[in-house]
Amino acid sequence: MTELHQGLVISHLGKGIAVEIDGNIILCQTRRKVETVAAGDSVKITIVAKDQGRIEELLPRHSLLERPNKGSKTRPVAANIDQIFVVFATEPFCDFLLIDQYLAICENRNINALLIYNKSDLATVDNIEQELANYQNLGYPLFRVSAIENAGINNLKQALLNKISIFSGQSGVGKSSLTNALIPDKELKTNTVSAITKHGRHTTTAATLYHLPEGGDLIDSPGVAIFGLAGLSENQLAHGYREFQEFIEHCKFNNCRHVKDKGCAVRSAVGDGSISSARYQRFLKLREKMSLD
Missing domain, CATH: 3.40.50.300 (P-loop containing nucleotide triphosphate hydrolases)
Known part of the structure; x- marks a missing residue:
C-alpha cells in the first residue's frame, strides 16, 4: 500500500502546488477527484519521485x-x-x-x-x-x-x-x-x-x-481585494454587521431587509443612536453592491 504523508499547502506555483512536509517542499499535482486546494490547507500526499508528489486527499477545513x-x-x-x-x-x-x-x-x-x-x-x-x-x-x-x-x-x-x-x-x-x-x-x-x-x-x-x-x-496574498462578497446572502450581510445581531431578532418580519421595512428594529436602533448611522449607510451600499454583482 502506498504511504500517505500529511502536509501543508504553501502556494500554487505555475501548474504545481508547493506542499511542505517536515520542513521540505514537495511539488505536487492533484488527483482530479480532489477539490481545489489553497494555501493553508492540510492535505495527504504520496511521494512519486524526489521532491515530487501527488495530492490524494484534502483534509477538513475550519475556515x-x-x-x-x-x-x-x-x-x-x-x-x-x-x-x-x-x-x-x-x-x-x-x-x-x-x-x-x-x-x-x-x-x-x-x-x-x-x-x-x-x-x-x-x-x-x-x-x-x-x-x-x-x-x-x-x-x-x-x-x-x-x-x-x-x-x-x-x-x-x-x-x-x-x-x-x-x-x-x-x-x-x-x-x-x-x-x-x-x-x-x-x-x-x-x-x-x-x-x-x-x-x-x-x-x-x-x-x-x-x-x-x-x-x-x-x-x-497579492491583490487589492482578495475576497469579495461572493457566497454571502443579504441576510448574512446583515448578520455580518456585529451590532445588528441583537436587533435582527426583534424585527417585525422574519424576512426584514432592514431598508424600508415596517417594524424594523435595526432601523429603530439607528434612529436612537444604538447603531452608528455611518455604518448603517455603508450596509445599504454593500446591499446595492451585492445586487449589482
Missing part, C-alpha cells in the same frame, strides 16, 4: 476564504485561517466600506477580525478616530503601527503567535511593508521555494504561506 471566479462560481484563496488583519491607512485614503465588507465576511466565515492602522505616524483626522472608536466599541482589536518607523510591530507579533493569519486591505496601505517587517528573509524564502520546485522568481501570483520567526504563519 475558508473565497474570491469570485468565472460566472457565479468562487475559488478558494486561503484555508484554515484563524484571523484576518484588515490593514488601512489615511493615505491613500481610508476606505471604510471595504473595511466593513471584510468584517462582514469574517463574521460569517468563523474567522476573527482585527484592525491594523498603518502609517500611524502620519497626521490623522477626527472622523477617522470616531470610526475607529466605533470599531473598538464593537470589540474589534485595533493595532496602531508604522512599518517605516517599526512602531507597534512587537504588539503585532504577539497577536500573530501560534495562529494562521492573513493581511487584507486596499492597495497602497502598506501590507507589503508590514509583511517584510515581520518576515525579514521573505525574498530568500520565496526564492528557495521557487528553486526547489524548479520555477523561476515571480511565478507565484497566488497566496503564499510563510512561517513567522517568532511562531505562527502569515499568508501573503
